[in-house]
Amino acid sequence: MSVEIIKRLVVFVLLCAVQVLLLNHIHLFGYATPLVYVYFSISFQRGTPRWAALLWSFFLGLVIDIFSNTPGLAAGAMTLIGFVQPMLLEFFLPRDAADNMPVSPITMGYGKYLSFVVILTLAYCLLFFAVETFSVFDWLHWLICATSSALLTVLVVVAVQGMPNSEKSS
Amino acid sequence: MRNLLDFLVKYHYWFLFILLEVVCVTLLFRYNGYQGSVWVSSANVVSGKVYEAESAVSSFFSLSKVNEQLSVRNFYLERQLEQARRLYAEATQDTTALERQQQTLLSQYKLIPAKVISNTVHKADNLLTIDKGKVDGVAVDMGVACGYGVVGVVYLVSDHYSVVIPVLNVTASRISCMIRNRGYFGYLHWDGGDPTVAHVENIPRHARFKRGEWVETSGYSSIFPPGVLVGQIQKVFNSADGLSYRLQVKLTTDFSTLRDVCVISDESVAERTRLMRAAQDSIKKNKDQAN
Numbered sequence A: 001m002s003v004e005i006i007k008r009l010v011v012f013v014l015l016c017a018v019q020v021l022l023l024n025h026i027h028l029f030g031y032a033t034p035l036v037y038v039y040f041s042i043s044f045q046r047g048t049p050r051w052a053a054l055l056w057s058f059f060l061g062l063v064i065d066i067f068s069n070t071p072g073l074a075a076g077a078m079t080l081i082g083f084v085q086p087m088l089l090e091f092f093l094p095r096d097a098a099d100n101m102p103v104s105p106i107t108m109g110y111g112k113y114l115s116f117v118v119i120l121t122l123a124y125c126l127l128f129f130a131v132e133t134f135s136v137f138d139w140l141h142w143l144i145c146a147t148s149s150a151l152l153t154v155l156v157v158v159a160v161q162g163m164p165n166s167e168k169s170s
Numbered sequence B: 001m002r003n004l005l006d007f008l009v010k011y012h013y014w015f016l017f018i019l020l021e022v023v024c025v026t027l028l029f030r031y032n033g034y035q036g037s038v039w040v041s042s043a044n045v046v047s048g049k050v051y052e053a054e055s056a057v058s059s060f061f062s063l064s065k066v067n068e069q070l071s072v073r074n075f076y077l078e079r080q081l082e083q084a085r086r087l088y089a090e091a092t093q094d095t096t097a098l099e100r101q102q103q104t105l106l107s108q109y110k111l112i113p114a115k116v117i118s119n120t121v122h123k124a125d126n127l128l129t130i131d132k133g134k135v136d137g138v139a140v141d142m143g144v145a146c147g148y149g150v151v152g153v154v155y156l157v158s159d160h161y162s163v164v165i166p167v168l169n170v171t172a173s174r175i176s177c178m179i180r181n182r183g184y185f186g187y188l189h190w191d192g193g194d195p196t197v198a199h200v201e202n203i204p205r206h207a208r209f210k211r212g213e214w215v216e217t218s219g220y221s222s223i224f225p226p227g228v229l230v231g232q233i234q235k236v237f238n239s240a241d242g243l244s245y246r247l248q249v250k251l252t253t254d255f256s257t258l259r260d261v262c263v264i265s266d267e268s269v270a271e272r273t274r275l276m277r278a279a280q281d282s283i284k285k286n287k288d289q290a291n
Helices: A001-023 A038-042 A050-068 A073-091 A110-131 A140-169 B004-008 B011-028 B045-061 B064-094 B097-108 B267-291
Strands: B109-119 B128-130 B142-148 B147-157 B162-166 B175-179 B185-189 B199-202 B214-217 B229-238 B244-253 B260-266
Touching: A001 A038, A001 A050, A001 B045, A001 B260, A038 A073, A038 A110, A038 A140, A050 A073, A050 B045, A073 A110, A073 A140, A073 B011, A110 A140, A110 B147, B004 B011, B045 B064, B045 B109, B064 B214, B147 B175, B199 B229
Parallel strands: B147 B229
Antiparallel strands: B109 B128, B109 B260, B128 B162, B142 B147, B142 B260, B147 B162, B175 B185, B175 B214, B185 B199, B199 B244, B214 B229, B229 B244
């Protein structure tokens, strides 16, 4: 149990550092920023207590906010993802899923895993950019920012997800 | 009663969810108008340290370019000074007066050199963080400039770090400026988008000026001394109501590579700001009473 928590904490710090020091500086074509920390909330395994998922998500969002001067923005959006993730996961389970099934392409199958990641990431990006551009709202700009960022995020998540698996299989 | 308890236990995460979202929304809406929230900004100690380390690494890689720019700028300024000195000496036959005058002007302002440790230019409301704070003498509402021109105004101050509202902030940045040698003044406003272009609003209709002339701070805002460079006039438009001109200005400060800045601390500013606030308050009060 405590090993799980420490593992989670390490991933937490790593995602924060990567996002703040590296990914926040990327604005591909002036629009797309990979928001990879959302992977943290996507990857809660089945059966994670609901309150734990919510609190983890909230605090990750808050730390990102603190570093990028946007209090409440990422925290709010992340909390929503932490709330929705367990519900949505039920729709993407394979027939004989274990109660503590981890979220990964191996346990879920690549198709299901990918659509699960895409839906949550897109939802997150849409919400994030909607609130961010709240004061000067521009439909087209919002859609381009959100979808391109979601696409980039999914790409990075899938690439990162691929790495530990290839290590395991080799 | 038991059913109620069961209900609460079964759906406890709903309440947690709502609670957390309320906290977020509160943060979201209170931050902009709330000066005390240093701990949820990049001015707090932990994030400050992280950004400081990051900028130490990245500034190392841009050192040679910065050096180059500095030497070019230095050369330019030296020549300008030389020219001014020569002209002044020709005009008055007195070589020491100008130096004395310059020194008294500068002694009124204390310059605190600082480094930009985090910065954005792509958002609508950009903020930047510098590595000097209360301990170093930085206070809220001080002006910030760099070797190339105006940067912004200090907004939040913690012990060792400060958050600055740069010109590139749609909602919060209004800096009073005027056209050099012409005296017509307006305020500088950025509309988002291109970080090298901003607009000067409220230039009167009868003003005479040319494209390519320089815009500098007016000194009316009491935040900047007069004469800090802002930019060069590119295009002239009519304002939306047709009552004034709207100038498109090419900013001299390159915000995307900004690293070394100076905080301008003026001892007499505090007094002037207080007076201004008192005046505004009394006007407001009179209005309220009239209503």
